[in-house]
Amino acid sequence: MSRAPALRALIAPLLLVLLWQVWASNLPARRHVPTPTKVFAAAYELIATGELPLALGQSLLRVIAGFAVAAVIALALGLLMGYFRAVGRNVDPVVESFRPIAPIAFLPLAILWFGTGTPAAVFIVAYAAFFPIIVNTIHGVRSVDASLARAALTMGVRRATILRTVILPGALPQIFTGARLGMGVAWTSIIAAELAVGAKAGSGGSGGIGQMMFVFYAYSVELNSIVVCMISVGLIALAIDRGLLWLQRRSMPWIEDKR
């Protein structure tokens, strides 16, 4: 990759920050309007004290753990549901009736079962990330060219082996799409879960970026620090998404790079 596109990618964010600064400083002076300069100051302080890295690290671990649980279950179940029609027909109504139930609706149960710590948050993240991954895996499996599986059958290859050697690589592009979407909802749900768990736990330690936001909101009313939390989540999620894209390209050398 050359350096010019990377620099060009910075133009839009910088313009946005500039616009924000101009807009915010032309409003009548009020306490609750964050400006880039104040937000940068808050960010500097939060990083220097180690509060922000600690909270981000906690949330990141929960997201990764929840995502991993979701990915393993959704991938296995999705492959089976997509490949074996009977499994798909029987399990699909169950999956589809859970799908419209928002992850956050499980929070009361999760808190009762797991308490206000990491396990409850991981459960919510896993639940949220599960659906985009399984729906895309099933779709990916069904979109694999049927003649490929037929060709493997005529070489005397068993169905279970075909699932691993033909269906899985064929569905991989869709599986990656599901993983990226799943990672996105994992981040949206971790904030919601930690905010709510944080509300329950008060200023006591459940940790994570969501709870940090709750504390800034409910106890010290520091709007600039809340914005720092929001931006840092956006940046870290962006970095992870780019990592997944890189992994996708690395693991599928047979797909021509169309960029």
Add this chain to the structure above:
Amino acid sequence: MSVLPKIRLKNVRKTFGAPRSGTETLAVDDVSLDVLTGEFLCIVGPSGCGKSTLLNIIAGLEMPTSGVVEMDSHPITGPGAERGVVFQDYALFPWNTVEENIGFGLRHRAGPRPPPDERRRKVAEYIELVALSGAEHKFPHQLSGGMRQRCALARSLANEPDVLLMDEPLAALDAQTRLILQEELLRIWGQERRAPERKTVVFVTHGIDEAVFLGDRVAVMSSHPGRMKEVIVVDLPRPRLETMRASPEFQALTAQIWNHIRDEAYRATVAPLER
């Protein structure tokens, strides 16, 4: 020499039901055919004559509605490594290199598999046989149509099937490539060898001259429903040479086959326009 056929079809019927309307279409009607060991049998017929369905039934990918399908006197109940198939659309695995595609059957099939060393040796042998040396590490999308079909042929052969079933394998190629691959195919099949040492081949095509050039016999089918019309012996000497295409014997055979299917071919292409 044994008189038992390699493949035997007896009174094979195949109907397809449309799932919603419930109407049934008769695709193959009462077809009986023996394929002899080591022979190159071509099946020709207008589109819709059920020739591909017949091949899929022999491959075990489809079951006949009624009738008997046997290989070496044993009923065919499903696909198996002893009956390799070469498809018109190649069906190469896009995520595998040429080398991996050709070694796929040897590596993943059920039952006895050669150790990795032997597999690599065999794959290299077949890469050389189909003249793909230098393309071992390319992916299918990096190959031309002709190279893809060579690769698909090598993939089937490397799995060492007893019978090779080919479903219009050259139909998607341009005319020159097709002529070249016809000759290549005969070389690979081993037309210089004695008949008992050759593989049994069933080759489905809509090209009459292709069928005459390649086959020991040509089975001519008619359509709606698919029936076996005539099996014609191609009495041209082997090895078949490019120059034979112009010979009177070759011309007579193609004319004879064309006579059998001309009426239907006209009906299929002209009649819909006049309606």
